[in-house]
Amino acid sequence: MARIVFPTSKRAAIWQAHERRCIYCTELITFADLDVDHIIPSHIKNQPEEFTKLLHEYELSNDFDIDGLLNLVPSHRHCNLQKKGQVLPKSRALHFLSIAENKHNKAYKIEQEHKEQLKKDKFSVILQVALEEGRISREELSSLVSGYAKSRNMFEVLTTLPFVDSELKGLVSSYDVDLLYDRPILPRLHGLDKLTMARSILSKEEKIEVRTCREWAEAVLDGYDALSTYDIKEEAFFKRVYALIVALAQAKVPKHNFISDQKATIANFDLLPVDLLPILSGEESREMERFKSDGVSISDLIAQERVKIISSSPQSLTLHYNYMGLYLNEILRADLNDDGVEDLLIGSYKWTLEGTFGAGSTKVLTRFGIDQAFVIVNDIELDVKKV
Numbered sequence: 483m484a485r486i487v488f489p490t491s492k493r494a495a496i497w498q499a500h501e502r503r504c505i506y507c508t509e510l511i512t513f514a515d516l517d518v519d520h521i522i523p524s525h526i527k528n529q530p531e532e533f534t535k536l537l538h539e540y541e542l543s544n545d546f547d548i549d550g551l552l553n554l555v556p557s558h559r560h561c562n563l564q565k566k567g568q569v570l571p572k573s574r575a576l577h578f579l580s581i582a583e584n585k586h587n588k589a590y591k592i593e594q595e596h597k598e599q600l601k602k603d604k605f606s607v608i609l610q611v612a613l614e615e616g617r618i619s620r621e622e623l624s625s626l627v628s629g630y631a632k633s634r635n636m637f638e639v640l641t642t643l644p645f646v647d648s649e650l651k652g653l654v655s656s657y658d659v660d661l662l663y664d665r666p667i668l669p670r671l672h673g674l675d676k677l678t679m680a681r682s683i684l685s686k687e688e689k690i691e692v693r694t695c696r697e698w699a700e701a702v703l704d705g706y707d708a709l710s711t712y713d714i715k716e717e718a719f720f721k722r723v724y725a726l727i728v729a730l731a732q733a734k735v736p737k738h739n740f741i742s743d744q745k746a747t748i749a750n751f752d753l754l755p756v757d758l759l760p761i762l763s764g765e766e767s768r769e770m771e772r773f774k775s776d777g778v779s780i781s782d783l784i785a786q787e788r789v790k791i792i793s794s795s796p797q798s799l800t801l802h803y804n805y806m807g808l809y810l811n812e813i814l815r816a817d818l819n820d821d822g823v824e825d826l827l828i829g830s831y832k833w834t835l836e837g838t839f840g841a842g843s844t845k846v847l848t849r850f851g852i853d854q855a856f857v858i859v860n861d862i863e864l865d866v867k868k869v
C-alpha cells in the first residue's frame with residue numbers, strides 16, 4: 483500500500499493538536515515516530531460503492547474528504563502498522579472520527595498559521611540580508627523584529643547550523659520544519675557529505691548512508707547506529723537539527739521570560755545545573771547524585787578546581803571537567819513545552835581530552851524566576867527513541 487507523504491507542517495499541526503499523543507494507545511509520540519493515519523483507510527476511495535455505503539453508515543456527508551483533517555489522526559508507526567489499513571469496527575471508527583472532529587479546529591488553525599508564515603517569510607529574508615550587508619545593526623534588527631516576530635511565531639536560531647546548500651541562522655518560523663527535515667545536512671569536522679550507519683541482523687552487518695534529518699531519524703528507528711567514531715561525532719549535527727525541528731514544531735512566544743529579559747545566557751556558568759557536566763563512568767554518576775543532593779553548584783566545582791572554564795562567548799561555553807571537555811551553545815529561545823515560560827534549547831558536545839571519543843546531544847533549560855538557576859526540562863522528547 484502506497485504511503486501518502488504529508489507536508490511536515492501538516493504532520494506538525496496534527497501532532498500538536500492532539501497534544502503529541504497516539505490516538506490508538508494514548509502514549510506520547512516522538513516526531514520521528516509519528517505516522518499520520520487515515521481513520522477510514524484511503525484505499526477505500528478506489529471502491530466507490532463501498533465508500534458511499536460507509537459514508538452513509540457513518541452518517542457522513544458525501545463530500546467527506548478522506549485526506550482531510552477530519553479523517554487524519556496521529557499514531558505511532560507500530561500502532562498504525564497493527565491496523566494495516568483495515569476498516570475499523572463501526573463503533574471504534576466513530577469514536578476516533580469524533581476525536582478528530584474535536585481537534586479539527588485546533589489542527590486547522592495551526593496548519594493555517596504555517597501557511598500564512600510561508601507567505602510572510604520574505605520579510606525575514608530581507609532583514610537577514612540587510613543585517614549581513616551591514617545596513618542595519620543587530621540591535622536595530624532585534625527591536626524591529628521583536629514586535630513582528632511575536633505576532634508571527636518566529637524565533638531566532640542562535641547557532642549556525644550547516645546544510646549542504648547553505649547555513650541556517652537567524653529567524654525561522656514554525657513552518658520551516660517542512661524545509662529542514664528533508665534538507666541534506668553537511669557534517670562539519672571531516673568533510674564527509676554523509677553519515678554511515680550500521681546495524682547487525684543475525685550477526686550480519688548492514689550499512690546505510692544518510693544525508694537528511696528524516697533519513698537519519700528513520701535509520702535510528704530501524705535500529706542503526708552511527709558506524710565509526712567520526713560518524714558518532716558528525717551525528718551531533720543530525721541530532722541538533724532534529725531537536726530544532728521538534729522544538730520549532732512546538733515553539734510558542736513565551737508569556738513569562740526569565741532568560742532573555744534578564745540577559746541570562748548559557749555563558750552564565752554560575753546559573754547552570756551540575757547535571758550538564760559530562761559523565762562516563764558509574765562512579766562519576768554516583769558522585770553526580772551526591773552533588774545534586776548536597777546542592778553543589780558548578781561555581782563550587784570551579785572553586786575546587788574540578789571544573790575549569792576554558793572559554794565563553796555570549797551564547798556558548800567551553801569547560802573541562804575531570805578528563806572531559808564540554809561545549810555548550812544556545813540554539814533557540816522560545817516556550818517549548820507550552821507552560822508559558824521561556825525555555826532555552828542548547829546543543830551539548832562532550833569529548834575525552836585524550837582519545838578520540840566525542841558525541842553530541844541536545845537539552846532544554848529553563849528558569850522559573852529572576853533569582854533562580856537554570857534547570858533541565860525533562861518533559862520534551864528531543865531524541866529519536868528506538869521502539
Ligand SMILES: [Zn+2]
Nearest residue numbers: 504507558561
Ligand atoms: Zn501508539
